[in-house]
Amino acid sequence: MKIKNSAAIVSGGASGMGFATARLLSRAGAKVAVLDLDQNRLEKVANEINGMAIVCDVTDANAVEEAVLHAEKAHGVARICVNCAGIAQSRRMLEKKGPLPSDAFLKVIQINLIGTFHLMQRAAAAMLSAEPVGPSGERGIIINTASVAAFEGQIGQIAYSASKGGVVAMTLPAAREMAQFGIRVMAIAPGLVDTPMFDTLPPEAREALAMSVPFPKRLADPDEYARLVLHIVRNQMLNGEVIRLDGALRMQAK
Numbered sequence: 093m094k095i096k097n098s099a100a101i102v103s104g105g106a107s108g109m110g111f112a113t114a115r116l117l118s119r120a121g122a123k124v125a126v127l128d129l130d131q132n133r134l135e136k137v138a139n140e141i142n143g144m145a146i147v148c149d150v151t152d153a154n155a156v157e158e159a160v161l162h163a164e165k166a167h168g169v170a171r172i173c174v175n176c177a178g179i180a181q182s183r184r185m186l187e188k189k190g191p192l193p194s195d196a197f198l199k200v201i202q203i204n205l206i207g208t209f210h211l212m213q214r215a216a217a218a219m220l221s222a223e224p225v226g227p228s229g230e231r232g233i234i235i236n237t238a239s240v241a242a243f244e245g246q247i248g249q250i251a252y253s254a255s256k257g258g259v260v261a262m263t264l265p266a267a268r269e270m271a272q273f274g275i276r277v278m279a280i281a282p283g284l285v286d287t288p289m290f291d292t293l294p295p296e297a298r299e300a301l302a303m304s305v306p307f308p309k310r311l312a313d314p315d316e317y318a319r320l321v322l323h324i325v326r327n328q329m330l331n332g333e334v335i336r337l338d339g340a341l342r343m344q345a346k
């Protein structure tokens with residue numbers, strides 16, 4: 093899919109990998125709409141990338157549908173959709189004070205998995221009305237964000253791993269279902285990326301995490317994620333697959 097002049101939607105676009113992706117897509121000539129929760133952060137980002145800010149909670153299917161339509165009115169059908177909205181959670185199934193409450197588990201599933209599903213589904217529905225382009229008849233591309241925790245979840249990642257495992261598992265059936273329409277579905281499973289998600293960690297903990305990566309011994313830069321997104325958008329043979337972006341990291345139990 094060509095990027096220049098294409099419309100793109102990026103959830104979680106006000107921070108971290110979503111922001112880096114929105115910025116790089118915009119630099120490559122895309123018309124970008126960023127979805128996130130906080131109006132102020134969104135507007136700053138939208139100004140910086142000359143894009144569109146849409147406040148949207150991805151757990152709300154109607155809000156996601158409205159956001160997709162709103163972006164479409166301004167930019168045309170988004171042929172590129174990147175799901176980056178997500179939260180981390182570090183809680184055990186059996187905590188000292190008792191079992192992890194269902195609502196804490198559900199919150200992570202609702203944002204990371206169901207929120208991803210909502211935007212993937214609504215963006216795909218909108219793409220159906222776009223003209224197929226090029227000899228392969230491509231209509232669009234959806235890229236979701238999983239995590240290496242989908243494969244090697246650590247102690248304390250019970251809900252997070254379940255949510256990201258769901259994102260991984262949706263990739264192939266979604267790609268298969270959308271193939272007849274010329275829509276690709278991919279996922280990226282990042283390892284450790286230097287985003288505000290790690291802001292609460294003390295420097296020693298960040299350093300220890302960086303040292304756990306075989307090579308290169310550092311956290312990934314959000315731009316490295318964004319560059320992979322741009323490559324996936326441009327490379328039509330990438331479809332129905334989850335790509336790890338992790339420096340050969342395999343997470344230990346804790």
Ligand code: NAD
Pocket residue numbers: 103104105106107108109110127128129130148149150151176177178179180203204207237238239240281282283284285286287288289290
């Ligand atoms: P981040 O916290 O910098 O950005 C996530 C954004 O999602 C935030 O701006 C947040 O406001 C937004 N968001 C949260 N809930 C939302 C909701 N209900 N509706 C709309 N927006 C919402 O984090 P990041 O590190 O850039 O993470 C991006 C994605 O990558 C997440 O799905 C995360 O789970 C995943 N991931 C991160 C890492 C890492 O090391 N940082 C590793 C693997 C996977």
